[in-house]
Amino acid sequence: MEAMDIQAVESKLSDVTVTAIPMSSKNSRVELAAGGGGHATISTVASPASKDKDAAVSKYAQLLAVIEEMGKEVRPSYSGSRSSAERLKRGIVHARILVRECLIETERSARQYFRQYTYLAYLLNMAAATWTTRWRWDTGLSADSAEWCPVPPHTDVLVCGTYQLNKGDEGKQSANQKRLGRIYVFRINDETTTLNPVHTVEISGILDQKWCYHTIDNHPVLAVVTSDGFVKLFKLITEEGECKLELWMEESVGESKLALSVDWSTNKLRSAETRLVVSDSSGSVTVFAVQDKLVKLGTWNCHGFEAWIAAFNYWNPDVFYSGGDDCLFKSHDVRAGGAVCSRAHEAGVTSVRSSVDVEHQLLTGSYDENVRLWDARALKRPVTETNVNGGVWRLKYHPRRPASVLAACMYGGFRTLNVEGDSVTVVNEYMEHESIAYGADWKFSEDENMVATCSFYDCKLHVGNIVFEA
Template sequence: MAVWQTKWRWATGYSADSVEWCPVEPYRDVLVCGTYQLEKNTEQDNSSAKQTRLGRIYLFVINKNTTELIPVHSIDTSGILDQKWSYHSIMDYPILAVVTSIGTLQFYRLTNENGALKLKLWLEHVIGEDVLALSVDWSTNRSSSEEPRLVVSDSAGCVHVLKIVGDRLEMMGRWESHGFEAWIAAFNYWNTDVFYSGGDDCIFKSYDIRVPDVHTTVNKRHEAGVTSIRSHVDVEHQLLTGSYDEKIRIWDTRSLKSSIGEIDVGGGVWRLKWHPHKRDTVLAACMYGGFRVLRISDETEILSEYLEHESIAYGADWQFDSDLVATCSFYDCKMHISEVAV
């Protein structure tokens, strides 16, 4: 069994939905927490009026010298829906990709000026007007590239693929993929021409950018919206999906007609993160079911659960060089740092 021990709790102010540890050396003690909140406006009686979504990114350094959680930097922005660090530096900087409630994709450089760490906006791209950009993934989690790609999904059901070329972004393609929100999009890290999306229409799709007008696979086996997709960095052909139907499904990417296994985790699955060093271990944020650590093997099993948050479990991530796990929850506006012995 995996044993959780809560080390710190911190109030995030706005509702918290994303926590991501930096994977780039020597900054693996760096953590970002992303938040999202509807601005309260009592004069907004017209239900069709646009709602303003506020957001804030908090930057932390958490290591053996930490005694309490204090952000070293914060940035006010639009509502944050997802964040992902590049696994490799770009132009000598660790880079954080962020998608927002006003349909933008932003890139922040982690800078170190005289020992003071800060996030500085580097690039920004508008995905679409009047849409929320819902998820983002890098193509380079397994190997670096001179022109790293990103895939972004949005609330209009579209999926966008872009690449970084020098100091600018180039669009590679846009797909009208789902009838409702495209909650998630992710790359196959072993073949970055291939990517996936999942939508509120319960459909899981696979694409190949070399044949942009063709959906390689359309799978309708999920019983509710598809909310999470994660390729394995260390095990070729292994892929996980999570859904509002409270199941995690295991797939072999060579045949996506049906999953090769599934497990009920007792809550809608919003985030899935493979352990950075234990290739059969997964961290899951299960919305109303709290957080889970699972073993994905011939007999998939839940190793432990973490129920100390009091609201929707949205964000979760492993630190790369320790047993620390960051988790965050929405309406109670909390981030926890725990030690998890697996």
């Protein structure tokens, strides 16, 4: 009879680590009873994830049973029993499989518990802020952008942008489709009782709008990107009681392209040269200098599909970020070639926002329904990520509360987030819209937390207030 290498068997058994888990029924509950001598008896709790737990317990029970059977075969194997040695080998193989399955079940249960903990924290945070609606208005066309003017004394000016495919062009190739758009201009202050635009601009479909944080040529300036591939700059004219937008300059990003997003370089640091970064449907990103006309400084082929978003690092205007439908998030420096690329997102990257209050703090949003917090100095992996239950189209920091962030979460409505240290938590939600949540912004006001939100297919603009608990 062939002798078996018992030391080898013992070595393989040492690879198997077993942690005892209390066995309980589905209907078990927590009981803590003090016994004699200060001892306590604890029975286990059935979690909401009972199916996962039962499955995990079953695997552990099987593993313990297999190890018990293996123990019966050790002594006969020492005595030279070939059949016992073969059963012991099969037991080791089976035990290793069960260990892997137990680890998988444990990880699954841990994720479930984490989701429950996150939801509980969310419910507790809900009491920290109250979001109420003051006005609603029908935009006529599908609304996708809402932006408050940040330049005093014009902070009561709100613009809402719309985008809608001409119904007669449905079914045509994208290049032949005509997209309609309007910019609605509102003034909202203490005298406002109902929402009514004071000015309207007819334009091609609007994909994004951003105000410059300072005046240019003595006027607030709004940048708009459109479905016909143009970036347009409008001056806000508020003379002689008027409040209107006047086209100042425009430039194309290329034929047969949709301009998808726009951002200004000077939201934090005023510099001699104000720049714009524009992303488009071909996956490219273009940087312009605002002079007596828009001067193209360069175009970068950043993504294999749509470049949904481009944004500057407000602390270093030579650096801009891009996110695309190829799930890539990139950092670029206009002074050098190449890019830092992260593959952390599990779907298209749709939003990027640099904090103007906390240096190196950066947020991204994605179709994968997560908001990710980044350290701009280390972009290979995020600091943390939080599920917000909807694809994240826009993220806006509060102008006076650096930790508060407004998120437009597409089919998940709107959220306010708290970003402090290494954590991002959901504070509350706003579900009053009946369609895709696209546009959101804070009013740049010293004495209130007013927000504007807009949604797509139901063509609605809402203006409301968020009251934070002191």
